[in-house]
Amino acid sequence: MTLPKTTRQYSYPELGSYNNLVIHEVPVGPPKANEVLVKTYAVSLQFCDLLIAAGLYPGHSPPRNLVPLSDMAGEVIAVGEDVKQWKKGDRVCANYMLDKLHNEETTAIGATALGGAINGVLTEFRTFPAHSLVEVPPHLSYEEASTLPCAALTAYNALLSGFEPLKAGDTILVQGTGGVAIFVLQFVVASGATAIVISSSDEKLKIATKLGAKHVINYNTTPSWDQEVLKLTNGLGVDHVIEIAGNSTLARSISSVRISGSISILGLLGGLDNVPAVDIVYPCVSKGLNIRGFHVGSVAQFKNMNKLISANPDTTRPVIDKVFPFEETKEAFSYFQSQAHVGKVVIKL
Template structure:
């Protein structure tokens, strides 16, 4: 049944790439949801590094003109289209990052805020099958951090042929959204976490979240040697590399299993800059490593992750650095670009 709904929506769009300063608000009509769709009122959107790349015109092969940016949202269903049985008005939902990636075998071509218009809009229709229910204990602000950062970390650690297990030791690079969720999921899974950052203040937060060891890579330039010292020369079982502004170099791989211990997993999330594929492959062969490239995840993985969140509400509570209002979107982008944040930056509607 289709309920009454607003006839227009305010949204941000990029009339031309080059800078997030080009973000412009426009008002456009809202259409009724078609068969198999739902209409959603957005309550919160969280930003990610990809949004800076999109705004700058530096994301992949480019984006459609006049793109509505951002991919990570939490909202409320206000109307359902014909044939939709699994959702009703009033349901709290997140949309998956790729609306066509339902399971591991799905294509994943329609990424919000990149290949198709995103979620920095007051109202938007979505395919019903692309939505996931928000865990009851999370607010809209908190839930908006899940579609990319949380799901990327969950996929990296707990999916694939070599999932993290209790007793493993993991190295988490940085304190951005993916890294913080990776730290939390690892702690909830019973693993030991070593976290790095260039800021002692950020490392204090990582310690509060459960990191057993922390390393400032600016004051400890040979940080990979420190990782080996902390592990008594054995190295770590897994490295999560989710810092696109730093080199993914031999130091991370050097932290993995040493001497007679072989194996371990090097997991690359997002667009890590200056990757040298030949060096990584050679090191992987010599150390018998598993390499996994992570690009967010599927609706099925999202639902599985939410069960983990609900089972460990305290250990996995999303870390939000700062919340901005809808008309402060450019300020939110500025704060994200400053790299002074820990966790996620949210825009509240």
């Protein structure tokens, strides 16, 4: 294969809306000694992509003309002279933070986050440091694999790398049916634990039930869903809450968890503004809670997660709601923003 000289990619001349995205052609060079050149076949969308597009993602100062998106799957088409672990034809994903190899995270490592701190993956071809890549599980398509780097790895990190790693028999409260939530549900089921899922949609809850949720709660018809959770657990509370909405639901999450239980805070879908103040100090002390915030995961965790996925291919197969062509990227953003989806929204290149 002749190496490409150019790549088509989307970027933001200015932030404010995903409608500002423009597609253009830019040069692409061969990989440096420790780099790998990858042909992108699929990318997937995250909630943070909407915040970045709007210029609202906290703590980020994106580069000019940012190329968005962080999650991709593709094929190695060339390797640098010092690269030994990859060869042409290998199927790979890039880790969200290119330099986060293990649990340690520093400001410098955070500055390698794709699609925010540095240019992302909404491009036909891109070079990556060889150490940042992870092999795609052989049974997954490129579209399925593109959902792994953020959504799946965040779910895996939340469940298996916290204060009390997930074990069979645990009860986990899952908020919603978006990308991360569905992976949480699948990993819970694969591990022999019990999942309680909350959502505003009965139709989405039916899908969650088919995927293995033991109990489901519509929080529109049951606004005091924490009390329902307590009933379902005989007043004890769940072992672990996966907190995806943020401040807007944290008080009820604290109410839902058992004494000495855990809450993993990994999202802010409830928004950044107009949320009630939440006193977490007294509940944390009185219930002895473990509250953990974290950011996606490492290359080492990614590899371990792929072992779990490969060992449970049916239970953990990524749920893709809709696939859009590259030329309809703005339509993909619009559909994703509508929150009509269950699981992931993917763009195919």
